[in-house]
Amino acid sequence: MARRAVEAILDVAAEPAASTEDLLERLLAAGRQLAGARPGMGAITHAVARLVASAQTASHLPPEELQRLVTEEANGLIASRDRAAASIAVHLAPALPDAMVLTHSASATVREAVVHTPPARVLCTVSSPYDEGRRLAEELRGEGLDASVVEDADVGQVFESVSLVLVGADTVYEDGSVGNKIGTRPLLELAQSVGVRCVVACELLKLAPVAPPNDEDEPELRDTTPAEVIDEIVTEEGSVMPEHVRSVIERTPFLRDGYRMLKG
Helix, strand or coil: CHHHHHHHHHHHHHCCCCCHHHHHHHHHHHHHHHHHHCCCCHHHHHHHHHHHHHHHHCCCCCHHHHHHHHHHHHHHHHHHHHHHHHHHHHHHHHHCCCCEEEECCCCHHHHHHHHHCCCCEEEEECCCCCCHHHHHHHHHHHCCCCEEEECHHHHHHHCCCCCEEEECCCEEECCCCEEEECCHHHHHHHHHHCCCEEEEECCHHHEECCCCCCCCCCCCCEEEECHHHCCEEEECCEEECHHHHHHHHHCCHHHHHHHHHHHC
């Protein structure tokens, strides 16, 4: 969805502009509309915010050059997301050999990590209502991994053998809590209660400089897991403890400034 949002910004940027001011206004309006359409998806907000912020810093350029700059920034952003997943896989590699991994939903970042360094086995929850886990397990078996599906009702029974719960994220909030596919919170809370390590893997682009919402905008799709039940968050820059997420955001200007621009 973040990639599609970037492509939508590119479409806006490609439209004829009477002036630089006109182009900047259209980009900002489009960015706010995209961010507002799916507020629970941090990567959408931050991807478009990064492009809008880049355009604002180049407001001295004529429209044609600004359009070219936005296109270059967008292509660079897409490429950096691909590199981020590969970097995260490298950071996670030491924890995966011989591990019995349980995952939820169908995170592309988690998929890349376990394909890069195959664990002993991967268990995928069904992840109702869309059953993404079945698709992920099939894809992993196609890559030669030992992967199977765990019915939602049977999750509690597999923790005797699970050594690591590894999930992705839609958004990581400044307090270290994580918004993700519905069912993530009870799964991680159960894991913590039986002493199984819980790790979240996601790009920096998904870190949000805001507190978690009091109410989910799509409660049938997502829940928020408190930082207290998460052992670490692994980004392309390495591992960070949930309580240190705020400091990572503060030293990453595009996360902080771009987000505030769209929300302003």
